[in-house]
Amino acid sequence: MVEQELISAAQSGDRDALIRLLREIEHSVYRTAYYMLGNEHDAMDAAQEALIRIYTKIDTYQQKAKFTTWVQRIVTNICIDKFRRKKDTVSIDEHNMMFQSSHNVEEEIERSGIASDIKDAINQLPDKQRTVVTLRYLQDMTYQEIADTLEMPLNTVKSYLFRARLQLQEWLQEYEKGGVRG
Numbered sequence: 200m201v202e203q204e205l206i207s208a209a210q211s212g213d214r215d216a217l218i219r220l221l222r223e224i225e226h227s228v229y230r231t232a233y234y235m236l237g238n239e240h241d242a243m244d245a246a247q248e249a250l251i252r253i254y255t256k257i258d259t260y261q262q263k264a265k266f267t268t269w270v271q272r273i274v275t276n277i278c279i280d281k282f283r284r285k286k287d288t289v290s291i292d293e294h295n296m297m298f299q300s301s302h303n304v305e306e307e308i309e310r311s312g313i314a315s316d317i318k319d320a321i322n323q324l325p326d327k328q329r330t331v332v333t334l335r336y337l338q339d340m341t342y343q344e345i346a347d348t349l350e351m352p353l354n355t356v357k358s359y360l361f362r363a364r365l366q367l368q369e370w371l372q373e374y375e376k377g378g379v380r381g
Contacts, residue, residue, distance in 0.1 A: 202220070202223070202266060203262075203266075204216075205217075205219055205220045205223075206220065206257070206260065206262070206266055209257050210257055210258050210260065217254060217257060220257075221250055221253065221254060224250075224253075224267075224270055225246065225250060227267070227270070227271075227338065228246045228249050228250060228253075228270065228274050229242055229243070229246040230337065230338065231271060231274045231275065231278070231333060231334070231337070231338055232245035232246045232249065232274055232277070232278055233246075234318075234321070234333045234337045235274075235275070235278040235279075235282075235329060235330060235333050236278055236281060236282075237318065237322045241281060244281075245274065245277050245278050245281055246274070248277050249270075249273050249274045249277050252273050252277070253270060253273060256273075264347055265344065265347075267340075267344070268340075268344050268347045268348050271334060271338065271340065271344075271348045272347075272348045272349070272350070275330055275334070275348060275349065278330075279326060279330065282326050316371065316374055317367075317371070320367050320370045320371060320374075321333070321367065323370070324363050324366060324367070327349075327359055328359045328360075328362060328363035328366070329363070330349065331345055331349070331356055331359040331360050331363065332360065332363045332367075334348060334349075335360055342356050342357060342360075
């Protein structure tokens, strides 16, 4: 079954189709949560909460937007809620960063030993910038998909990404020179 058929079957009450659909998106949901929250425990909680919400709200999905956009909006909103509740306690799990995708860029970054520095720098960004960076570079969403997911104007997304890239570049250059970020 293709995704649209699974969605239609799930919305019609086919539990097996819904479970299959959830299995197909669970990695993407976890990955977004992991990069937004910065540690495995919080990411697992957020991913589970998102999957449960998708499970219980599948009938509210309207096919006006792409399914992945709808899913990412749910995950992102849950993560933003967690940021707000635990702003001072978000930790960075530097010792065990797992990538299960086949993206060579991520593997190269991990092997080079700068993954935790990049993750640390991303986690220091303001919430909205961190969110758009996560969706753009770690979920490979287009600017328009990000705008749809976050329900914000396209130019705002571009602006957040521009500012985030400048800030990350500055922090990482300071780090390379032996300075302190933040």
